[in-house]
Amino acid sequence: MNYFNNLNYIYQILISILIFYIIFTILPFFLNINKKKIAIVGGGIAGLSAGYMLSKKYHCTIFEASDRLGGVARTINGIDTGIIYMKSTHMYPYLTRFLKHFNIKTKPLPITLAVANLQGYKDWVSNDMNNWNHDIYEEFIKFDQLMKYNKSNTDISIKSFCEIHGFSSYFKNYIIPSLLGMILHTNTLSTHMFKTLYPSLPIFDIPNWKLPINGTQSYINKFAKSIQQIYLNSPVKTIKRNEKKIVINTPHQQEEFDYLILATPMKINNKILNDKTKDEQDLFNKYSYNEVTVVTHTDENLITNTLTNTNSYSYIYCDQDTNINTISPNFKSTNLKPKPPYVSVSLSHNIPIKKKHVIDKKIYLHPDFDTIDKHGGYEYRMHILNKIQGKNNTFYCGQDTVNEFWHELVLQSGLYVANMLGVPPPFKSEGYSLFLPFHNIIGSDFQ
Ligand SMILES: Cc1cc2nc3c(=O)[nH]c(=O)nc-3n(C[C@H](O)[C@H](O)[C@H](O)COP(=O)(O)OP(=O)(O)OC[C@H]3O[C@@H](n4cnc5c(N)ncnc54)[C@H](O)[C@@H]3O)c2cc1C
Numbered sequence: 001m002n003y004f005n006n007l008n009y010i011y012q013i014l015i016s017i018l019i020f021y022i023i024f025t026i027l028p029f030f031l032n033i034n035k036k037k038i039a040i041v042g043g044g045i046a047g048l049s050a051g052y053m054l055s056k057k058y059h060c061t062i063f064e065a066s067d068r069l070g071g072v073a074r075t076i077n078g079i080d081t082g083i084i085y086m087k088s089t090h091m092y093p094y095l096t097r098f099l100k101h102f103n104i105k106t107k108p109l110p111i112t113l114a115v116a117n118l119q120g121y122k123d124w125v126s127n128d129m130n131n132w133n134h135d136i137y138e139e140f141i142k143f144d145q146l147m148k149y150n151k152s153n154t155d156i157s158i159k160s161f162c163e164i165h166g167f168s169s170y171f172k173n174y175i176i177p178s179l180l181g182m183i184l185h186t187n188t189l190s191t192h193m194f195k196t197l198y199p200s201l202p203i204f205d206i207p208n209w210k211l212p213i214n215g216t217q218s219y220i221n222k223f224a225k226s227i228q229q230i231y232l233n234s235p236v237k238t239i240k241r242n243e244k245k246i247v248i249n250t251p252h253q254q255e256e257f258d259y260l261i262l263a264t265p266m267k268i269n270n271k272i273l274n275d276k277t278k279d280e281q282d283l284f285n286k287y288s289y290n291e292v293t294v295v296t297h298t299d300e301n302l303i304t305n306t307l308t309n310t311n312s313y314s315y316i317y318c319d320q321d322t323n324i325n326t327i328s329p330n331f332k333s334t335n336l337k338p339k340p341p342y343v344s345v346s347l348s349h350n351i352p353i354k355k356k357h358v359i360d361k362k363i364y365l366h367p368d369f370d371t372i373d374k375h376g377g378y379e380y381r382m383h384i385l386n387k388i389q390g391k392n393n394t395f396y397c398g399q400d401t402v403n404e405f406w407h408e409l410v411l412q413s414g415l416y417v418a419n420m421l422g423v424p425p426p427f428k429s430e431g432y433s434l435f436l437p438f439h440n441i442i443g444s445d446f447q
Contacts, residue, residue, distance in 0.1 A: 035059040038421075039248050039257040041236045041272070044071025045407060046398035047263030048223035049414030053423045054261075055226045061257070062227055063250060065235035069224050072399075073407070075215030076360045079343050081296045082216070092408040094415065095219075097427045099212060102222040106210040139171045240274045241392050261417055263398045265289070265365055277392070283384040287400055289365040295346045299357035367400060390420055 036058050040047045043064030051060045062069075072082035099106060146165060156164075162172040212218050224230060234250040241247075245256045262269050270276070270284035346353065389396060397413035415425045 036258040037061065037256070038259045038261060039063065039246060039255070040261045040263055041239075041248075042071065042263035042268075042398060043069040043224075043230065043232075044263060044398060044410070045073050045220070045223075046401075046410045046414045047071075047261065048220060048227070049411045050261050050263060050395075050397055050417050051227040051414075052223040053415060053418035053426070054421060055228055057423050058259070058421070059228050061229040061255070062224075062231065063234045063236050063248060064230065064232050067233050069230070069232070070217065070220040072364055073216035073220055074362065075217035076296055077343075078215055079296060079345065080211065080215045081294055081345050081360055081362060082364065094411055094425075094427065095408050098222075098411075099219060101426070102219055104218050104222070105213050107213050135168070136171065136175060139167055140175070143167065143171070236272050238274050239272050241394065246393060258393065259421065260394045262394065262396050263414065265367075265398065266400045267365065269396075277388065279384055279388045283381065283388065286381055286384075288368045288371040290368045292364045292366050294362050294364060295353055295358060296360040297344055297346065297353045297357045298342065298359065299344065299353045300342060395420060 038051075038054055038058045038060045040051050040054075040060060040062045043062045043066075047062055047064075048069060051062055054060050068074075070082075074080070074082040142165075158176060159172060162176065231250070231253075234252060236248055236250055238249045239246065239260065240249075241260070246258070246260045248255050248257060248260075262273075264272075266284045266287040267289060270281075273280065276284070343359070385396060385401060388394070395417040397410075397417045399410050401413045402409040419425060
């Protein structure tokens with residue numbers, strides 16, 4: 001009797017295992033098998049946001065060249081080394097709502113901007129306007145007028161804009177990068193972009209800057225979770241398209257897909273796309289880039305001067321033409337005030353940081369608007385992208401498809417492509433006047 005009871009018990013366990021196996025392995029396989037297949041090249045925020053949406057309807061595969069997802073969104077030891085800041089809901093409407101949806105908490109990050117004591121000028125700290133050097137103050141007022149009332153909503157770089165309007169090189173090379181309040185190259189920043197950013201710069205709106213508590217990595221993981229297949233360490237080498245299929249080749253595999261999403265810079269697209277149409281080639285040729293070296297380090301020599309002059313929480317600090325330092329607070333402490341060792345994220349080509357202080361070093365590509373503008377500028381790029389978007393089952397998103405170079409719009413470019421493939425955006429746009437979804441996506445023909 002006991003023997004039969006045991007057997008019964010074993011049968012029950014085996015049947016449970018079988019049911020478990022069918023539910024979690026066989027069923028999903030059959031559900032996915034009829035789905036059309038999408039290849040997404042590039043696992044930055046654009047590829048991930050497109051993949052997150054499209055995986056609801058398609059079988060999505062991300063090919064990522066490096067050993068991690070996120071691209072420029074890169075968190076090292078809790079410090080973001082690519083994306084540094086995000087602003088309140090009206091500037092980051094979709095990102096803010098995704099953070100809420102994913103239940104990711106943010107912390108406020110008050111910012112102080114500082115410029116070192118160079119060329120005979122006093123230190124300049126943004127929330128201390130009364131103590132500003134008189135010349136800087138005058139230049140700032142002139143700049144303020146131009147930004148607010150000048151109609152030249154042009155696509156030239158902010159650097160050229162300053163030259164045309166006769167600003168001093170100190171203002172152009174030190175004050176402007178500091179004003180920006182984020183690690184962006186002034187050479188690559190268009191006046192058009194600057195004007196949109198301007199009303200929200202830390203100098204006017206210090207309290208509203210934020211960071212996800214555990215850095216951008218926290219939402220990268222959430223986006224990635226629902227995507228059916230992710231290949232890391234898989235740089236796409238060539239892509240061939242025929243009438244029916246898209247064939248992707250990496251050093252490890254060859255695979256066929258129905259649709260292709262290129263979430264990589266145009267420079268990469270130019271390299272990997274075998275059979276470029278004339279329009280595609282034309283567009284790829286319009287892009288050129290600056291390399292931006294970002295060093296995460298603990299070298300306090302670079303920050304002492306600023307720290308002795310102010311006791312704010314976070315600093316953007318320019319000490320040479322190309323050097324911007326962001327001192328990130330130590331978020332492990334409950335107190336927002338940073339504690340030593342101060343971790344800095346420095347943007348530089350030649351900053352003398354001692355090797356022993358370097359935590360991480362990474363080179364990113366920034367579109368170079370100065371050169372791109374010489375090839376017809378934004379209008380022309382928009383015109384061509386509009387022509388090629390969706391043709392040959394190929395879609396484009398990412399940093400080179402938006403007219404302003406930052407995280408929110410790159411995310412929206414992924415949603416835009418998903419929308420083209422029949423998956424509408426998850427949230428409505430009402431109430432957000434600054435960045436209506438897709439308003440800034442190059443080639444966008446709807447809102
Ligand atoms: C230094 C820096 C600081 C910034 N700070 C801010 C900020 O404070 N706030 C803000 O809003 N925005 C900021 N930005 C802008 C914003 O972060 C970027 O625009 C955005 O993250 C770019 O996302 P993406 O997906 O288009 O590209 P990327 O993040 O560059 O992703 C592209 C991905 O493609 C992969 N790839 C490349 N070639 C291949 C290949 N052949 N096969 C497969 N994969 C490939 C790359 O490894 C990468 O992961 C900053 C940008 C930089 C460079």
